Amino acid sequence: MGHAMEWLGLHFITELPDAGKVILNCVHDPFLVLLAYLVACAGSFATLDMAERVAHAQKPASRRLWCWVGAGCLAGGIWAMHFIGMLAFEAPISVHYQLPVTFASLLIALLASWLAMQTLSRPALNIWQCLLASIWVGLGIATMHYVGMSALHSQATVYYQPTLFALSIVIAIVASLAALLLSRYLRNGSGMFHQLLKYGASLILGTGIISMHFTGMAAFNLMLPAGSVLTQPGENNHLQLGLTVAIMTLLIIGSSISAALADKKLQHKEQDLQRVNSLLTQLDQARVSLQQVAHFDPLTNLVNRRGFNQLFAEKLIEKTHTGGMLAVLFLDIDHFKRINDSLGHDAGDELLKVLASHIKGSVRSHEDVVARFGGDEFCMLINLHDREEARHMAQRIMLKMKEPIELAGRRMVMTTSIGISLFPEDGKTCDELLKNADLALYQSKGSGRNGLNFFSANLKARATLELQLEEELRHALREDTGLMLHYQPIYDLKTGQVSKLEALIRWQHPVHGLLAPDRFIALAETNGLITELDNWVLRKACEDLGELSLQGCEALRIAVNCSPLSLAREELAGQIEHALRSAGVAPQRLELEVTENALMGNIADTLVLLKQIRALGVSLSIDDFGTGYSSLAYLKRLPLNTLKIDRSFIQEIPKSTQDMEIVQAIIAMAHTLHLEVVTEGVETFEQYQFLERHGCDFVQGYLLSRPVPLADLRPVLNEINQRNHSYPLTSLSLVHGTSALM
Numbered sequence: 103m104g105h106a107m108e109w110l111g112l113h114f115i116t117e118l119p120d121a122g123k124v125i126l127n128c129v130h131d132p133f134l135v136l137l138a139y140l141v142a143c144a145g146s147f148a149t150l151d152m153a154e155r156v157a158h159a160q161k162p163a164s165r166r167l168w169c170w171v172g173a174g175c176l177a178g179g180i181w182a183m184h185f186i187g188m189l190a191f192e193a194p195i196s197v198h199y200q201l202p203v204t205f206a207s208l209l210i211a212l213l214a215s216w217l218a219m220q221t222l223s224r225p226a227l228n229i230w231q232c233l234l235a236s237i238w239v240g241l242g243i244a245t246m247h248y249v250g251m252s253a254l255h256s257q258a259t260v261y262y263q264p265t266l267f268a269l270s271i272v273i274a275i276v277a278s279l280a281a282l283l284l285s286r287y288l289r290n291g292s293g294m295f296h297q298l299l300k301y302g303a304s305l306i307l308g309t310g311i312i313s314m315h316f317t318g319m320a321a322f323n324l325m326l327p328a329g330s331v332l333t334q335p336g337e338n339n340h341l342q343l344g345l346t347v348a349i350m351t352l353l354i355i356g357s358s359i360s361a362a363l364a365d366k367k368l369q370h371k372e373q374d375l376q377r378v379n380s381l382l383t384q385l386d387q388a389r390v391s392l393q394q395v396a397h398f399d400p401l402t403n404l405v406n407r408r409g410f411n412q413l414f415a416e417k418l419i420e421k422t423h424t425g426g427m428l429a430v431l432f433l434d435i436d437h438f439k440r441i442n443d444s445l446g447h448d449a450g451d452e453l454l455k456v457l458a459s460h461i462k463g464s465v466r467s468h469e470d471v472v473a474r475f476g477g478d479e480f481c482m483l484i485n486l487h488d489r490e491e492a493r494h495m496a497q498r499i500m501l502k503m504k505e506p507i508e509l510a511g512r513r514m515v516m517t518t519s520i521g522i523s524l525f526p527e528d529g530k531t532c533d534e535l536l537k538n539a540d541l542a543l544y545q546s547k548g549s550g551r552n553g554l555n556f557f558s559a560n561l562k563a564r565a566t567l568e569l570q571l572e573e574e575l576r577h578a579l580r581e582d583t584g585l586m587l588h589y590q591p592i593y594d595l596k597t598g599q600v601s602k603l604e605a606l607i608r609w610q611h612p613v614h615g616l617l618a619p620d621r622f623i624a625l626a627e628t629n630g631l632i633t634e635l636d637n638w639v640l641r642k643a644c645e646d647l648g649e650l651s652l653q654g655c656e657a658l659r660i661a662v663n664c665s666p667l668s669l670a671r672e673e674l675a676g677q678i679e680h681a682l683r684s685a686g687v688a689p690q691r692l693e694l695e696v697t698e699n700a701l702m703g704n705i706a707d708t709l710v711l712l713k714q715i716r717a718l719g720v721s722l723s724i725d726d727f728g729t730g731y732s733s734l735a736y737l738k739r740l741p742l743n744t745l746k747i748d749r750s751f752i753q754e755i756p757k758s759t760q761d762m763e764i765v766q767a768i769i770a771m772a773h774t775l776h777l778e779v780v781t782e783g784v785e786t787f788e789q790y791q792f793l794e795r796h797g798c799d800f801v802q803g804y805l806l807s808r809p810v811p812l813a814d815l816r817p818v819l820n821e822i823n824q825r826n827h828s829y830p831l832t833s834l835s836l837v838h839g840t841s842a843l844m
C-alpha cells in the first residue's frame with residue numbers, strides 16, 4: 103500500500119491505486135438524495151425557528167427547553183440526512199451497516215447541535231466567537247459523518263481522497279458559520295418577509311449540509327482486490343427505510359415547529375396580557391395621582407374639601423355601624439384677609455402653611471382628619487368619646503395658633519374662631535354636620551371672634567330666624583318701609599353747641615319691634631345688602647340735612663356710618679355726590695364714619711377712594727378708634743378729619759387710670775396728626791369733665807342724649823344748646839326728660 107496513508111484510522115489515497123485493485127463505481131439513488139436534502143432543509147428551518155424561540159424566551163427553563171428541542175431538530179435533521187444519504191448509496195457489492203456505530207454518530211450529531219444551539223442562545227456574540235463555535239460545530243458534523251461512514255462494512259477497503267475530505271470539513275464549518283450568522287440575523291423580526299428569509303436561509307443551510315455530505319461521499323472510495331466477484335445491487339429495502347426515517351424525522355421536526363409556533367402564540371398572548379396589565383397599572387397610577395391632585399390642597403398638603411367629604415362619608419358609615427362619636431371643627435383665622443391685603447399673598451400663603459402645620463400638630467391620632475377648604479377656612483374631623491374632648495381640642499388649637507409667628511420681618515399673633523358640631527347629636531349626614539359646624543363658627547365670629555361655639559338647637563332656630571330676617575330686610579329696603587334714622591347729638595366742647603349729629607339706623611320690624619343695627623347690620627353685610635343699606639342711609643341723611651336747613655339749622659352737620667364693604671366699592675364717591683346733589687345740600691355738612699379696620703384693609707385702593715370723597719368736600723372720620731389694628735404710619739397718610747375714641751376706653755373712667763392715660767395719649771396723638779377728637783359713649787359727668795379737661799373736642803353719649811328720631815330732635819337740641827355754664831351738666835339728663843323747659 104505504498105500509495106496510501108493512514109490517519110486516525112482512515113485510509114487516504116494520494117495516487118492511483120496499485121494494480122490489482124479496482125475502484126468501485128458507486129451511484130446514488132436520486133430520490134433518496136432529494137429526500138435527504140429535504141430533511142436537511144427541514145432540520146435547518148426547525149433550528150432557525152428554535153433559535154428564535156430561545157432568543158425570545160423569558161424564563162431560563164423555557165430557554166433551556168427550546169435549546170434542547172432545537173438541538174434535537176438539528177441533530178435529527180443532519181443525522182437523518184446522513185442516514186438517508188447512506189441509504190441512497192449504491193455499490194456493486196453487498197454492504198451492511200453496523201448499528202451501534204450509526205447510533206454513536208447520532209450522539210455526535212446531537213452533541214454538535216447542542217453546542218450550536220448553546221452558542222445561539224447567547225445574547226451577544228462577536229464574529230470570532232461565531233467562528234470558533236462554527237469550527238467546533240463543523241468538526242462535530244464532519245466527525246458524525248465519518249463515524250457514520252465507518253459503520254459501513256463490506257469486503258471492499260475504504261479509501262478517502264484527502265482534498266475532498268478536507269473540503270468536506272471546510273464545507274461543514276462554513277455551513278455552520280452560515281447557520282449561526284443567519285439565525286442570529288433572523289432571530290429578531292416578524293412578518294411575511296422575515297418568514298421568506300427564513301425559508302431561503304433553510305434552503306441554503308440544507309444545501310450546505312448536503313454538500314458536506316456528498317463532498318464526503320466523493321472523497322469516499324471503495325476498492326476491491328482484482329478479480330473479486332461483483333454483485334449487482336439486488337433488491338433492497340433502502341427506499342422504504344429511507345422514507346420511514348425521513349417521515350419520522352420530518353414528523354418530529356414538524357411537531358417541534360408547531361410546538362414552537364404554539365409557544366410563540368402563547369407568548370404573544372402572555373405579552374399582550376402583560377401589556378394590558380402594565381397599561382392597567384399605569385392607568386391605576388394615573389388615577390391615583392389624579393385623585394391626589396383632586397383631593398389635596400397643594401399649598402398646605404392637607405386634604406381639600408372634596409377629599410374631606412369623601413373621608414367624612416366613610417367615617418360616618420363606619421361610626422353609624424359601630425357607634426361612636428365624631429366632632430366636626432370648623433376653623434377660621436380671624437382677620438386673615440388683612441394679612442393678605444397688607445403683606446401680600448405670598449406672605450399670606452406662608453402664614454397659612456405655618457397655621458396648617460399648627461393645626462395638624464394638634465390632632466392626636468392619624469385617624470383624625472385636617473382639611474383646608476380654601477382661603478383661611480380649615481375643617482377637622484375628630485374621633486372622641488365626649489363633648490368636652492372637642493372643647494379641649496379646640497382650646498388647644500386656639501392656644502397653639504396664638505403663638506407669635508415671624509413673617510416678612512414682623513411678629514404676628516393670629517387668633518382663630520371655631521365652630522363645632524357633633525355626631526350623632528347635631529346631625530346624621532355630612533351636609534348637616536358641616537352646616538351646623540359652620541353655623542356655630544358664624545356664632546363665634548359674631549361674638550367677637552377668637553372663641554369657640556358648639557352647635558345648638560337654639561343656634562339653628564336663630565339661623566332660620568336669620569334667614570327670615572334677611573328676607574324681610576331685603577323687602578324693607580326694596581319697599582322703603584320700616585327703616586329709619588335716629589340722630590344722636592355730638593356736642594362741641596369749645597363752642598358749647600351741638601354741631602353734629604350721628605345718623606344711626608333703626609328698623610321698625612313688624613313683629614320684633616324696633617331693632618338696633620347690631621341685629622341686622624352683620625346680616626346685611628353677609629348677604630350683600632349692606633351697600634344698598636348704606637346708600638339708603640346716605641340719601642336719607644342728605645334729605646334730613648335739607649329738612650334741618652328748612653328748620654333753621656343750616657350749620658348742623660350729619661355723620662353717617664359706612665360699612666367696610668361699602669368702602670371697598672369705587673361707586674361710593676359717586677353715590678355720595680348723587681345723594682348730596684339730589685337733596686341740594688352742601689358737601690361740607692356731611693361726614694363719613696369709617697372703622698379703622700375698614701381703612702386698614704386695602705390701603706392703596708381705599709386711599710384713592712377716600713381722596714375722592716374728601717375732594718367732594720365731605721369730611722372723614724375714623725370710628726371706633728382703638729378697637730382695630732391701625733398703624734400710625736398709615737393713619738398719617740389718610741385724609742382724615744376726625745377721630746372717634748371708642749366707648750370701651752371711656753366706660754371705666756374714672757375707675758381705670760390706665761384707660762385714662764390711654765385716652766389722654768390718643769387725644770394728644772390725634773391732635774399731633776391734626777385730627778379732631780370725638781369721644782363716644784359718654785354717660786357720666788365725670789367722664790365729661792375728664793374729657794373736657796384733657797382737650798377732647800367733641801363728646802357724644804347718653805349723658806347728652808340718646809339717638810332720637812328727627813321729629814323729636816328739636817327739643818333735645820334746644821335744651822342742650824341753651825345750657826349755660828351756670829347750669830351743671832349733671833342736670834341735663836333730668837332736664838331734657840321734661841318738655842316744660844323746651
Ligand code: C2E
Pocket residue numbers: 590605606607618619620623636639662663664665695725726749782783784785802803804805809
Ligand atoms: P357706632 O358708629 O360706634 O355708633 C355708636 C353706637 O353707640 C350707637 O349704637 C349708639 O346708640 C351707641 N351709643 C351712643 N352713646 C352711647 C352711650 O352713652 N352708651 C352706650 N352704651 N352706647 C352709646 P347703635 O345705634 O346701636 O349702633 C351700633 C353700630 O351700628 C354703630 O356703631 C355703627 O357701627 C353701626 N351703625 C349704625 N348705623 C349704621 C348705618 O346707618 N350704617 C352702617 N353701616 N352702620 C351703622
Ligand code: MG
Pocket residue numbers: 604663695725
Ligand atoms: Mg359711628
Ligand code: MG
Pocket residue numbers: 725726746748749782
Ligand atoms: Mg363707634
